[in-house]
Amino acid sequence: MDFQTLILTLENYWRGKGCLLVQPYDLEVGAGTFAPATFFSVLGPDPVRTAYVQPARRPADGRYGENPNRLYQHHQYQVIIKPAPFDIQDIYLASLRELGIDPKLHDLRFVEDDWESPTLGASGLGWEVWCDGLEITQFTYFQQMGGFELDPVPVELTYGLERIAMFLQGVENVFDLEWAEGISYGAMRKRQEYEFSRYSFEEVPAGEYPDLFRRFEEEGLALVKAGLVYPAYDFALKCSHVFNLLDARGAVSVSERAHYIARVRRLARGCAELYLRKPEEGGGEDG
Amino acid sequence: MAERRKNFLLEIGTEELPPSFLGPALEQLRAGARELSPTAEASTLATPRRLVLHLAGLPLWREETVFGPPLERARDEKGNWNRQALGFARGRGKQDADLRVAQKKGRDYCALTLRIETAVELAEAAGELIARLGFPKSMRWLTGDPFRFGRPIRWLLCLFGSEVLPVSAAGLRAGRETRGLRFFAPEGLKVPRADLGEFQKLLRDNYVLADSDQRKKKIEAGLLRQLRRRRPAAGPEDIDSGLLEEVAGLVEYPRIIRGGFERRFLSLPAEVLVTVMRVYQRYFPVFRENGELAEEFLLVANGPFSRTAAIRKNNQKVLRARLADAEFFWREDLARPLEDRLEELDGMVFYRGLGTYRDKTRRLVPLSAGIARRLEAPAAEIADTERAALLAKTDLVTAMVREFTDLQGVMGGEYARRQGEGEGVAIALREQYLPRRAEDPVPRTRPGMALALADRLDTLAAFFSAGFSPSGSSDPYGLRRQAGGVVRILAERELSLPVAELVEEAVSGLAPPPEATGKLKEEIAAFIRARLEAYLEGRGFPTDMVRAVFAAGGDDLPGAVSRIETLEKMRGSKELLAAATVVERTANIVREAGLSGKEAWRDGPSVDPAERNLARVYAERGEEIRRLIEKGDYRKATSSYARVFSRPLSDFFDRVLVNVEDDRERKNRMILLKKINLVYTESVADLSLLQFERGEHILE
Numbered sequence: 001m002d003f004q005t006l007i008l009t010l011e012n013y014w015r016g017k018g019c020l021l022v023q024p025y026d027l028e029v030g031a032g033t034f035a036p037a038t039f040f041s042v043l044g045p046d047p048v049r050t051a052y053v054q055p056a057r058r059p060a061d062g063r064y065g066e067n068p069n070r071l072y073q074h075h076q077y078q079v080i081i082k083p084a085p086f087d088i089q090d091i092y093l094a095s096l097r098e099l100g101i102d103p104k105l106h107d108l109r110f111v112e113d114d115w116e117s118p119t120l121g122a123s124g125l126g127w128e129v130w131c132d133g134l135e136i137t138q139f140t141y142f143q144q145m146g147g148f149e150l151d152p153v154p155v156e157l158t159y160g161l162e163r164i165a166m167f168l169q170g171v172e173n174v175f176d177l178e179w180a181e182g183i184s185y186g187a188m189r190k191r192q193e194y195e196f197s198r199y200s201f202e203e204v205p206a207g208e209y210p211d212l213f214r215r216f217e218e219e220g221l222a223l224v225k226a227g228l229v230y231p232a233y234d235f236a237l238k239c240s241h242v243f244n245l246l247d248a249r250g251a252v253s254v255s256e257r258a259h260y261i262a263r264v265r266r267l268a269r270g271c272a273e274l275y276l277r278k279p280e281e282g283g284g285e286d287g
Numbered sequence: 288m289a290e291r292r293k294n295f296l297l298e299i300g301t302e303e304l305p306p307s308f309l310g311p312a313l314e315q316l317r318a319g320a321r322e323l324s325p326t327a328e329a330s331t332l333a334t335p336r337r338l339v340l341h342l343a344g345l346p347l348w349r350e351e352t353v354f355g356p357p358l359e360r361a362r363d364e365k366g367n368w369n370r371q372a373l374g375f376a377r378g379r380g381k382q383d384a385d386l387r388v389a390q391k392k393g394r395d396y397c398a399l400t401l402r403i404e405t406a407v408e409l410a411e412a413a414g415e416l417i418a419r420l421g422f423p424k425s426m427r428w429l430t431g432d433p434f435r436f437g438r439p440i441r442w443l444l445c446l447f448g449s450e451v452l453p454v455s456a457a458g459l460r461a462g463r464e465t466r467g468l469r470f471f472a473p474e475g476l477k478v479p480r481a482d483l484g485e486f487q488k489l490l491r492d493n494y495v496l497a498d499s500d501q502r503k504k505k506i507e508a509g510l511l512r513q514l515r516r517r518r519p520a521a522g523p524e525d526i527d528s529g530l531l532e533e534v535a536g537l538v539e540y541p542r543i544i545r546g547g548f549e550r551r552f553l554s555l556p557a558e559v560l561v562t563v564m565r566v567y568q569r570y571f572p573v574f575r576e577n578g579e580l581a582e583e584f585l586l587v588a589n590g591p592f593s594r595t596a597a598i599r600k601n602n603q604k605v606l607r608a609r610l611a612d613a614e615f616f617w618r619e620d621l622a623r624p625l626e627d628r629l630e631e632l633d634g635m636v637f638y639r640g641l642g643t644y645r646d647k648t649r650r651l652v653p654l655s656a657g658i659a660r661r662l663e664a665p666a667a668e669i670a671d672t673e674r675a676a677l678l679a680k681t682d683l684v685t686a687m688v689r690e691f692t693d694l695q696g697v698m699g700g701e702y703a704r705r706q707g708e709g710e711g712v713a714i715a716l717r718e719q720y721l722p723r724r725a726e727d728p729v730p731r732t733r734p735g736m737a738l739a740l741a742d743r744l745d746t747l748a749a750f751f752s753a754g755f756s757p758s759g760s761s762d763p764y765g766l767r768r769q770a771g772g773v774v775r776i777l778a779e780r781e782l783s784l785p786v787a788e789l790v791e792e793a794v795s796g797l798a799p800p801p802e803a804t805g806k807l808k809e810e811i812a813a814f815i816r817a818r819l820e821a822y823l824e825g826r827g828f829p830t831d832m833v834r835a836v837f838a839a840g841g842d843d844l845p846g847a848v849s850r851i852e853t854l855e856k857m858r859g860s861k862e863l864l865a866a867a868t869v870v871e872r873t874a875n876i877v878r879e880a881g882l883s884g885k886e887a888w889r890d891g892p893s894v895d896p897a898e899r900n901l902a903r904v905y906a907e908r909g910e911e912i913r914r915l916i917e918k919g920d921y922r923k924a925t926s927s928y929a930r931v932f933s934r935p936l937s938d939f940f941d942r943v944l945v946n947v948e949d950d951r952e953r954k955n956r957m958i959l960l961k962k963i964n965l966v967y968t969e970s971v972a973d974l975s976l977l978q979f980e981r982g983e984h985i986l987e
Contacts, residue, residue, distance in 0.1 A: 067615075
């Protein structure tokens, strides 16, 4: 199964489960959880069923396109359902069958992995799902987002698309994956991997980016004050990415690290708070 | 004919619970069972997807007496039950004929005997038991319901005999259905009755080994069979027990599969390979006959797989990628000398508000060198200690240790050795964190001991000075473990180091110097002392003996231990009892007098001959006892002390009254008694703290 068929299969499967298929968010995020389609939709009482592909950038994981398993940017398939269905484990496992993973031939396991994102003020309990020792999905019941307790409790499924594709195609180097028939992942992505690795490890102007972070932060806080929740959250994402770049560049000491993270969290919390206010108070979706 | 007794079966079906949750949950189920029925035989079972409680042989009902109004208010003038009594009976669904008289605290009451159905009680108790189960970390999943559990509950089975009990919890009602292994068993397995054997067989037939111990034994046997192919002498001690426990909690139907990796990875340190396999993949390593690692691993899969080739191949692929990462870290780390990493320690905070690891390094160098000197290490070893202290924390900023924190120290040692540091330095780096756990050995080399002690003392000094001292049972920074490490090293390596002075050095090394240094030092020393007492009690020495010996000073730990051992062997002997009597008689009467024992005793006309005799014995024989103590011959010192002083002291008390009106006279006598007391209690033990058996302690 090539990469794009993998995505299509998941899209079809989850559409069949009543999910709204949305498109990737157009800002740099480190994980699908950061996209507004997750961050905001898990807040509040309204039911949600949504799924999307999200390219995820992790500057520190870049390896100039030389490591067979590590990427500056990989793809996640993200499913958010609120409230979490009673038989969500079975629904998830059935999606693996769709991908051609026969559970009687493979060792599928739910291994404890509690997830936490101090940057988003988010936490949840769940597992990494293992297929023959390979982590293919992060399965999390969110308990908190933006510092707020969640009720109803949403479930988040994050499929690691490259890993699953490598597993399905029996490939040991991610760049050897078939994106589509006759087109390799390497042909599609290798140059980007190299250039973005060089950028984040060598070219990021470490002296100037702290100021950039500060300006994005100020902008975000001002937008929260102005009651513009989505633009404000965009600036939280920009801050988060600038921080990731500085971190990859080795320009963040351990003590500064906690400080940066706390600053993004403050902004994210402000956005969540604003979002949860009733529309007439100036917040809320499509308010 | 109805059966007289029935069994109870409760199964809480869940999504996969973390392995570490299972044991404590079963513990709570058993405790709950004891409350429910102290006499019933309780059994528990657990897999990642179920917690099971079975109670055998419960009666169908029990009788309970319920008291109504006191008898005098329950009868009318004719002696018949009055309205109040009848109301009491009806309220319980009974007739007046059921009313009887029963006594409570010597008073007569109107009473009823009620039949309590076990089924009713069980149904209620089971629901409460489920709601009460606590987990290290719990979650919510029900909308608008604060109910928490380790993971979501998805089914409940609850039977009493063959009847389903109406138990409700977590938004579910109990039924008689259980589930077998996912994918391999049909849905909706019906359990006809609460029979433990039948239930386990039903599960086994559906690929679930429900008993954790059985599962563990099966895995262990399977692993041993495989390990013995490489090393026939392999035994249970070759299997990581923590990993075995964890893996047994990850599967319902274990199946052991053997895999392999490329030989080239064997050039990585064995600890790295073992850690990668354990931490990332939960694989068991395989060792060769010569004790070296083989290029193999054992994994425990979950299910009765008919074909395992794909599982093996895929796991091998995952491990290969992991090992390639480790190999990359290893090469990268080696290319950069540890010493060059010192700067990076500036950016690594030791603990919030307690400075960086660079600051810690600056303190460790003089502190550990000082300890090495006290251990009479030769110059070369002192140099090794200083060098090791300088490099001690540099491995924390290597890629390998950032990824696997467990390998701190181990990697420092490996990198140091390959980067041309001396072997002594490499070993000290590795030994600095020993003992990590109770089963670990303590450092063997002097630089290792010096560094390990210095690191812990510095940590204690830093945390205490910042006010992070443990209170009650809470010890979030693991300081008890640090102090416990100090104690184990001193005790097991028999180091005669003055703890109080070491603490002082650690505290005075802090920058900026903390306030109230005196109090701080006392707190830390007392904290270590408490660990020491706990350690010695853990070795089986009674608390009273430990306290008695430490009252005479415990700075020389091996000396104190040897005193405890000697005196403990003398426990119950006439000599010890007599010595304790001398100590006690010389202590009691002078306790309040505030004497140091350094005051001079003066002879004079008012001195009684018995007092003079006692003073003479003290002057002539006191020194001899002190010498025995100094030599460490505590047994002889104790019996001499008893023999020398018992009789003269007895005579003294027979003839002389200490508490006389004359101040000077009284004080003079007390001085003598104090001196005799101190001969022993100053440097052996304060025997007055010992608890003697009743009747053993006879004051002559």
